[in-house]
């Protein structure tokens with residue numbers, strides 16, 4: 001019997017040894033909390049497919065933002081749920097529209113203590129639920145949509161946003177938004193481009209969260225799941241157009257894309273641990289099939305290990321609390 005002389009287990013013997021050689025860290029500052037704010041809500045409305053997540057009122061959103069700042073999170077990503085929608089998503093441009101007032105509320109609440117981010121997209125505001133405006137044949141019109149995005153970017157900047165997140169996957173959106181911001185005197189507003197965004201079944205619970213009216217799918221603008229090279233191409237294009245950070249979304253079914261993008265670019269890489277990824281863990285945990293807290297931390301660590309510098313996650317506040325223990 002020959003005993004091993006090389007023993008990796010030596011470095012696993014104690015918690016201190018394991019901590020010393022840990023390759024990947026998970027810290028509150030690397031986490032961003034996505035949050036929904038609903039125009040007609042008088043109290044927070046639970047989202048049944050996302051246990052523990054709510055559609056906030058303006059005031060409960062401010063409280064959540066203050067808590068996020070106190071926990072040391074990296075940022076908060078705001079999504080508006082308007083009470084009225086129309087074909088062009090005009091609620092997105094109205095300075096009194098829910099997302100714009102929520103940006104101003106949160107910016108006033110947290111100042112520079114937390115990065116205030118906004119989802120720059122039309123799907124929450126359009127009656128047909130698409131991320132852009134439609135042409136006469138009912139197709140999503142890329143260039144007409146860009147004009148609306150430019151105006152939306154100016155509205156978010158006027159409300160006091162730190163970073164906009166264009167998530168509609170229109171070609172050229174980053175360039176148009178960058179010049180709109182610059183021309184509006186908002187050169188400091190950063191762009192987090194949802195670059196490699198895949199048409200995913202895992203967005204299901206989000207559609208409930210924003211009361212989406214989408215019929216059909218987004219396959220003419222979001223990417224096919226099998227395409228990783230194309231994900232890298234989208235990220236490189238967005239950087240060329242002026243993106244300050246790039247995102248891969250969803251995260252868990254696309255860990256390889258996160259890694260490829262991380263290796264290909266020289267800006268921070270963000271990944272979105274999306275609604276369906278959240279709900280799967282919550283559902284399994286609620287059934288007693290998996291242990292909830294370790295599953296949450298392992299999920300987030302896996303996304304960091306794949307190469308994400310920053311992770312958007314509905315567990316952001318809770319994970320920050322777990323990491324303090």
Ligand code: PBG
Nearest residue numbers: 121123167202203206274275276
């Ligand atoms: C589009 C947008 C979506 C998500 C974030 N921004 C939905 C979609 O593309 O259908 C999904 C986020 C999640 O599932 O958690 N505005």
